[in-house]
Structure formats: structure tokens, C-alpha cells
Amino acid sequence: MNKENLVELVQEQLKSTKKDAEAVIALVFDSISKSLKKGEDAAISGFGSFVVKAKAARMGVNPKTGEKIHIAAKKVAKFRPAKALKDLLS
Numbered sequence: 001m002n003k004e005n006l007v008e009l010v011q012e013q014l015k016s017t018k019k020d021a022e023a024v025i026a027l028v029f030d031s032i033s034k035s036l037k038k039g040e041d042a043a044i045s046g047f048g049s050f051v052v053k054a055k056a057a058r059m060g061v062n063p064k065t066g067e068k069i070h071i072a073a074k075k076v077a078k079f080r081p082a083k084a085l086k087d088l089l090s
Contacts, residue, residue: 036077048081 003025011021035042036052043049057073081089 039075044082046082046084048079048085051078051080052076053078 007018007021007025010016010024011018014021014024032042032050036050039052041049041051052075055074055076058071060069060071061067062069
């Protein structure tokens with residue numbers, strides 16, 4: 001499923017216009033993104049939660065040259081599925 005499929009699904013369920021469905025999907029994604037940018041978790045009951053994790057700076061190796069390089073610290077988004085979703089998939 002991609003964003004376009006999700007928009008079509010919302011449009012059918014709400015019996016709305018495609019523009020309205022796109023606005024709903026955009027609002028959900030924007031809200032999750034803004035929460036993560038603030039460093040907050042975004043949890044959706046029964047589905048899972050998006051969390052921000054810090055990755056420490058480290059040394060890596062350029063696979064082409066074998067040269068050691070410094071990889072800067074950064075924050076990454078992670079998804080943790082809820083138990084209900086895990087149970088659905090098993």
C-alpha cells in the first residue's frame with residue numbers, strides 16, 4: 001500500500017472528494033512528523049508507535065577505498081508495532 005492507495009481508501013470510506021481525503025492523510029502524516037521533530041513519540045493505539053532514537057557518532061569504513069571515515073551523530077525515526085499488529089501478522 002502506498003499513499004495514493006491510502007487516499008483512495010479514505011475517500012471511499014468517507015464518501016468524500018479526493019482532495020478532502022488527501023488533506024486528511026496529509027494532516028495525519030504532518031502531525032506525526034511534527035511530533036517526531038519535537039522529540040516526542042507518536043503512538044497510535046492498536047497499530048504502533050513512532051519514536052525518535054539517537055545514534056551516536058562512530059567510525060566507519062568507505063567500502064570502495066577502505067578509508068576510515070567519521071560518521072556524525074544523528075536522530076532517526078523508528079517504528080514499534082503494537083501487540084495487536086504483531087498478533088495479526090503471526
